[in-house]
Amino acid sequence: MSSILSVRGLRFAYPGGAEALRGVDLELHPGEVFAVVGPNGAGKTTLFRVLNMFYRPSAGRVEYRFRTARDGSQLSLRRRMAMVFQDPVLLNASVWENVAYGLFLREPLPGRLRVRLHRLGRKFHLPLPATELEARVERALGEVGLSGFTSKHARALSRGEAQRVALARALAVEPELLFLDEPTANLDPPSALLIEEVIRRANRRGTTVLLASHNIGQVRRLADRAALLVEGRIVDSGPVEELFQAPASGFIKEFVGEELLS
């Protein structure tokens, strides 16, 4: 099976600090949900930051094989990916501006101005058609169940709503590869389940998902395959059910707890 992301011998050390990733190998298949589980400080967030090119690896190779990247440039590759963080980081602006943000980044200036003019015109009741960008923002907000929230300010949102906006913002750019770094860790169960459903739907439309999670229940519900990351190394990996039913390493038992495995 071909892979969308291939990672070989990836190492990363913080300047003047200990090595956070110590030789990670990973293959992501197109269209799957792959979970990375592991204790705090195992290197999950560092791994995600290297994979979305926020950090440069100190050694090893990362290969991206996107269908739609126009060229091999860093920016073009990055624009086929998106990431949602554990804590929603929203701009000090309306929900609409937040969801449109990633799209605006990809739109040349004339297009951006056209959208601004359309929105301004509609304020004065001109019957202007919705632009493609606006339609995508609407779709993404509908996807996370926040259709009526466009003009609300990001600061007026609850934590769960803010995370849904962050997810909508990532989905709006229709990424081929979506990084989710413990997206529901700080949310109440209903919000978490809602977000899981959104992730599942996005995955069904073809988005490959790399998920970091503490929540074994969530990993079993969402992921096809998973890997256990401990101290910067992958100590065990495989299809989720196999991994949790018959763990090869003692780490999984320790991490998950005996009772959850049965």
Add this chain to the structure above:
Amino acid sequence: MPSLLSAVSQAFSMIVSLDSYLLSVVGVSLRVSGMALVISVPLSALVAALLGLARFPGRNLLRTLVNTGMGVPSVIVGLVVLLLLSRSGPFGGLGLLWTPTAMVISQCVLITPLITGVMLSALVGVDRAISEAAHALGASRLQRVLTVIREARFGFLTAVIAGFGRAISEVGSVLLVGGNIVFPHGVSYTRTLTTAIVVETRKGQFETALALGIVLIVIVLSLNLLASRLQRRGSW
């Protein structure tokens, strides 16, 4: 001494009757400080962005200069600009001393460090996570910088208001380099609200001085109200 009430009523009548002396003094104040702002704001934004978002040799020195400049008394700025522009000074040939242009120059020198400093603290105050989020959504380097600057826009607005407030309310440097000149027909050339207050007080015209003071306060107050209104609206 006049009562505050009579000063207020005189100020009101001067404003309502569109007193030509008052209007010309207000006009000079607004033009000079407005022009100083137009020049200082882009310059300050550039320096603040460099200091806040880039690493380069001499950065600490520049930062110290900005911090020091924020506290320099306006008379000292005025004195230095005076020496530079006076006939025997290096820029004496330009013939700028005792003109509104000289006042604009000294106000620029005075407010650029202040605006830069406030803008810088606004930039530094933007959550570092914003820059990473921008990266994660496909922002180029430039787009990341612009995103952080956009996040700091309310702080930038505060900086502009603070700069204008300092410019329009300072006396020392405009008095020294502008010369507080009024044309014989009673219209201001380089007399501002603040220098006019000094003159009227010296002449014993306390009511006119207070009236001018009230106009000055009203200008500064309405600008601040406008700024806080814009901030409350939140999304712009």
